[in-house]
Amino acid sequence: xxxxxxxxxxxxxxxxxxxxxxxxxxxxxxxFFWAPWSVVWQVFTALWVLGxxxxxxxxxxxxxxxxxxxxxxxxxxxxxxxIYTRVKAIYRENIQFATIASGPVQRLLGVCTLYLVSAGGxxxxxxxxxxxxxxxxxxxxxxxxxxxxxxxxx
Amino acid sequence: MSRRQGFxxxxxxxIVTHISRFLFLLLIPxxxxxxxxxxxxxxxxxxGSWVDILMMTLISCIGVLEWLMSGYRWGEGRLEFYTGIxxxxxxxxxxxxxxxxxxxxxxxLRPFGVVRLQADTPGGSWNRADFSILLKKEEANRLFDxxxxxxxxxxxxxxxxxxxxxxxxxxxxSNSFAGILxxxxxxxxAGKLLGKEFADRIYGTLEQITRLLAFGIPPAAAAIGYxxxxxxxxxxxxxxxxHKNFAAVRKKESLVIHSGxxxxxxxxxxxxxxxxxxxxxxxTTRALRLYSVFLQTAGYGKNKDDLSALIPACNxxxxxxxxxxxxxxxxxxxxxxxxxxxxxxxxxxxxxxxxLLLPVVAWLVSLWLPDWSDFIWYTGWMATVPAIWFLLVRLxxxxxxxxxxxxxxxxxxxxxxxxxxxxVLPKNRMAGFCLRQSILQRQDGRCDILVYSRSEGRKRHHLxxxxxxxxxxxxxIPQAYREKPKKRRT
Numbered sequence: 001x002x003x004x005x006x007x008x009x010x011x012x013x014x015x016x017x018x019x020x021x022x023x024x025x026x027x028x029x030x031x032f033f034w035a036p037w038s039v040v041w042q043v044f045t046a047l048w049v050l051g052x053x054x055x056x057x058x059x060x061x062x063x064x065x066x067x068x069x070x071x072x073x074x075x076x077x078x079x080x081x082x083i084y085t086r087v088k089a090i091y092r093e094n095i096q097f098a099t100i101a102s103g104p105v106q107r108l109l110g111v112c113t114l115y116l117v118s119a120g121g122x123x124x125x126x127x128x129x130x131x132x133x134x135x136x137x138x139x140x141x142x143x144x145x146x147x148x149x150x151x152x153x154x
Numbered sequence: 155m156s157r158r159q160g161f162x163x164x165x166x167x168x169i170v171t172h173i174s175r176f177l178f179l180l181l182i183p184x185x186x187x188x189x190x191x192x193x194x195x196x197x198x199x200x201x202g203s204w205v206d207i208l209m210m211t212l213i214s215c216i217g218v219l220e221w222l223m224s225g226y227r228w229g230e231g232r233l234e235f236y237t238g239i240x241x242x243x244x245x246x247x248x249x250x251x252x253x254x255x256x257x258x259x260x261x262x263l264r265p266f267g268v269v270r271l272q273a274d275t276p277g278g279s280w281n282r283a284d285f286s287i288l289l290k291k292e293e294a295n296r297l298f299d300x301x302x303x304x305x306x307x308x309x310x311x312x313x314x315x316x317x318x319x320x321x322x323x324x325x326x327x328s329n330s331f332a333g334i335l336x337x338x339x340x341x342x343x344a345g346k347l348l349g350k351e352f353a354d355r356i357y358g359t360l361e362q363i364t365r366l367l368a369f370g371i372p373p374a375a376a377a378i379g380y381x382x383x384x385x386x387x388x389x390x391x392x393x394x395x396x397h398k399n400f401a402a403v404r405k406k407e408s409l410v411i412h413s414g415x416x417x418x419x420x421x422x423x424x425x426x427x428x429x430x431x432x433x434x435x436x437x438t439t440r441a442l443r444l445y446s447v448f449l450q451t452a453g454y455g456k457n458k459d460d461l462s463a464l465i466p467a468c469n470x471x472x473x474x475x476x477x478x479x480x481x482x483x484x485x486x487x488x489x490x491x492x493x494x495x496x497x498x499x500x501x502x503x504x505x506x507x508x509x510l511l512l513p514v515v516a517w518l519v520s521l522w523l524p525d526w527s528d529f530i531w532y533t534g535w536m537a538t539v540p541a542i543w544f545l546l547v548r549l550x551x552x553x554x555x556x557x558x559x560x561x562x563x564x565x566x567x568x569x570x571x572x573x574x575x576x577x578v579l580p581k582n583r584m585a586g587f588c589l590r591q592s593i594l595q596r597q598d599g600r601c602d603i604l605v606y607s608r609s610e611g612r613k614r615h616h617l618x619x620x621x622x623x624x625x626x627x628x629x630x631i632p633q634a635y636r637e638k639p640k641k642r643r644t
Contacts, residue, residue: 070633077634085596087589087626087634093582094608119276120613121585121606 004068004079010109011067011127015060017105023052069125076116076140078123094118098137100130116140161225161236165268168224168288173217182209226287228297233273233285247285251275253427254453255301256283256460257294259418269294274453276427280610283453301422302410311404311479315466320400323446323466324393326436328386397466404480409449413461421461427451429583429608431464431484433473433576437546440574445473452610484578487565489556490628497600497619501552505545512538547572557603557617559628566605568617577615583608587629589622599623 026048035041062082070077076095078088095116102112106127113126114133128136186205216239224237233252236244249255258270271294272283395415403410409428411421432448439446447465448455455462465476477484493501516534520527551569558565562581569575585608591601601622605615626635 072631072633075629075631077631079634079636081590083593085591087601087622087631088586089588089629089631089634090586091581091584094584094586118585118606119608120611123586 004070005132006068007064007125007127008111008129008132009064010111012060012064014105014109014111014127015063016056019052019055019060021105023048067125071136071139076123076136078125088123090116090118090121090123092140095140098141100133100137102130160229161227161234162293163221163225165266165288165290166221167263167266167268169214169217169221171288172220173213176213176216180209180213226289235285235287245285247273247275249301250424252453253424253451254456255298255422256453257298257418257420259291259414259420261416263288267291271297272453274456276452276608276610278610281456283456298420298422301408302405313402313404313465313476313480315400315468317398319444319465319467320397321394322439322442322444323397323463324390326434326439326446326467327393328389396461397463400461400463400466402464402480409464409480411461411464419461421454423449423451423454425481425483428481428484429613430577430579431477431481433486433578435574436572437543437550439467440550443469445470447473447477450607450609450613483563483580485560485563486576486578487558487560487563489554489565489567490558491620491624492556493552493619494598494600494621496598498552500619501555502545502548505541505548508541509538509545512541544572547574550574551618555617557620557625557628564605566603566615566617568615570616575615577605577607579605579607579615585609589625589634591622595619595622601625 026044030041030045030048033041059082063080066080066082066085068079070079074093075089075091078086080086080088095118097117099115099117100112101115106112110130111127112130112133113124114128114136115124116122125133125136219239220237223239223242224235226233226235228234228249231249233247233249234245236242252273253276254272254274256272258272260270263269267290268288269291271285271287271289273285274283278284396417396419397413398415400413401411403412407425409421409423409425411419411423413419429450429452432450434446434448435444444467445465446463446467448462449464450462454460464480465473468476474486477486499506512534516530516538519534520530523530547569551574554574555567555569557567564577564579564581564584566577566579567575568577585606587606588604589601590604595601599622600619603617603620603625605617607613607615623632623635626632
C-alpha cells in the first residue's frame with residue numbers, strides 16, 4: 001500500500017451519533033432544571049449546544065479529512081489530529097500484536113477499530129471497514145494461523 | 155504438602171518475611187490488651203492471654219506453612235517458583251526472556267548467609283520484580299555463575315570508575331545544584347526573617363551546638379541549614395555506599411555489574427534486553443563537562459534503592475572510550491537535525507515567564523501589602539530561583555538538542571525537567587513515534603517529535619522543533635510527509 005488510505009465514511013456518522021448520545025446528559029440537566037430566565041441556565045445551555053454544534057459540523061469533518069493511514073515497507077503510518085497535526089508511526093517489526101474491537105455504534109454501522117500494540121506504546125485507527133481491518137491485522141501480524149485469518153475476529 | 159519434584163524450599167528465614175505480612179493480625183490482641191489494661195484488669199488480661207498465644211501460634215503456623223508450600227528450581231533454561239496456601243501460584247520464567255537477574259546481599263541477611271535473588275522480564279509488574287526469593291548465597295551464586303559461564307569463550311572487558319566519579323554520581327543523585335542553591339538561599343533569607351523568633355525556641359545542647367556552628371548566621375537559619383545539609387549528606391553517603399566498588403564487566407552477550415559496600419548487589423543483564431542508554435547531565439555536571447550513563451532495561455533500577463547507572467561519571471573522552479569498551483553497539487552520533495534559531499522562544503517559553511513574572515508579582519504584592527513585603531520578597535525570590543535554573547537548562551537544551559541516526563541506532567537529545575538527556579535507542583526498541591505539528595509550526599514546516607521507547611510502562615522522549623520533512627526521512631517514512639499546498643494567486 002503506497003497510497004494513503006482514508007477510513008470509512010461511516011466514521012463521521014459514528015462520531016456524530018456518539019456526540020449525540022453524550023449530548024443527552026447536558027440536555028437532561030437543561031430540562032430538569034428548566035429556568036430560561038436564569039443567566040446560569042442560559043449560559044450552560046448555550047455552551048453545550050454550541051459545543052455539540054462545533055463538534056458536529058466543524059471538528060469531526062476536519063478530523064475525518066485529516067485521518068488517513070499508510071502502510072510502507074517498514075512502518076504503519078497514521079495521519080491524524082485537528083488542532084495539532086500528528087503523524088504517528090510504528091515500525092512493523094515492533095508490533096507485538098493487533099486487535100480489532102468495535103462498540104455498539106460501530107457494530108451497527110459495520111465498522112471497527114484496529115489497535116496496533118507494541119511494548120510500551122501503540123496506535124489505533126478508528127472506524128475502519130471490517131474487511132480492511134482484518135486485512136491489516138493479517139498483514140501486520142504475520143504469525144496469525146491461516147484458519148484464524150479466514151475466520152476473522154468479529 | 156509434598157514437595158514438588160526437583161523443587162527446593164527457599165531459605166527458612168523467608169518465614170520471617172511471610173510472618174511480617176500477617177503482622178496486622180497482632181492488632182487484635184494488642185487492642186484487646188490495651189482495653190483491658192485501661193480498665194485495670196491485668197488479671198483478666200492474663201487469664202485471657204491464651205487468645206494472644208493462639209494468635210501468635212496461628213501467625214507463626216501460617217508463616218511456616220507458606221514456607222513449606224513454596225519452592226523453586228532452576229534448570230533446563232528456566233526459573234520456576236511456586237507458592238501459596240489457599241491461592242496457589244506458579245511462576246515459570248525462561249532464562250532467555252529475563253532482562254535482569256540480580257543478587258542482593260542485604261547487610262542484615264549477611265550473618266545468615268542469605269541473599270535475595272531477583273529476576274525480571276520485560277513483562278509483568280512495572281514496580282516489582284517478577285521473581286524474588288531468599289536463598290543461600292552459594293545457591294544464588296551457582297545460578298549466577300551458570301549464567302556467566304555461557305559466555306566463557308569471550309574475553310570479558312571490565313570497567314571500574316575512579317572514586318571521584320562515584321562521588322560525582324552520588325552527589326548528582328542525592329540532589330541537584332539547584333536544590334542546594336535553593337536551600338542555601340532559603341536558609342539565609344529565613345534567618346533574616348524568622349531567625350529571632352525561631353532562636354527563642356531553641357534551647358539546651360542543640361542551641362549551644364547550633365550557636366557554636368552558626369558562624370554569624372541566625373541560629374534558626376543555621377539549624378535548618380544543618381538539618382538540610384545533614385539530610386543531603388546522609389543521602390550522599392547512602393548513594394556513595396550503594397555505588398562504591400562499582401564495576402561493570404562486558405561479556406559476549408551480557409553485562410555484569412557489581413556494586414555496594416554494606417549491601418552488595420550483582421546484576422546480570424542480557425545485552426539484547428537493554429532498551430536504551432541514557433547519557434544524563436545536570437547543569438552542574440554540564441559546566442564540569444561530566445557525563446553519567448544510565449541503562450534502561452526492565453528490572454535494572456526498578457526499586458528505589460537499586461542501581462541504574464552504567465558509567466557513574468566521566469569526561470567526554472572517557473565516555474566514548476568506555477562506551478566502546480562496554481557497549482560498542484550503542485554509539486552516540488552527532489546531531490543530524492537540530493532546532494532553528496527561531497525556536498529559541500519555544501524552548502525557553504516554559505521557564506522564561508515564571509522567571510520574569512514571579513519577581514514582578516512579588517513586587518506588586520509587596521506594594522499592596524507593605525507590612526508583609528519582607529516575607530513576600532523572600533517567597534518570590536525562593537520561587538524564582540528554580541525557574542531561573544530551569545531557564546538555564548532550557549538554554550543548554552536549545553544549544554544541544556537534536557536527532558540523528560546511524561543505521562538502526564537513533565540518538566535523541568532533549569531535556570526533561572532539570573536534566574539534559576542523550577538517548578541512544580535501537581530501532582527495534584522503539585515502541586512508536588509521533589511527529590506533532592502545531593498551527594505555528596506548520597508555517598515553517600517544523601514539528602515536535604515524541605518517541606516512545608520499549609519499557610514496562612510508557613516512556614516518552616520529547617524533541618522540540620525539528621524539520622518535519624527531514625525527520626520523516628530520517629525515520630524512514632518519507633512518504634508520510636505531505637507538502638504544504640501552495641496557495642494559488644488568481
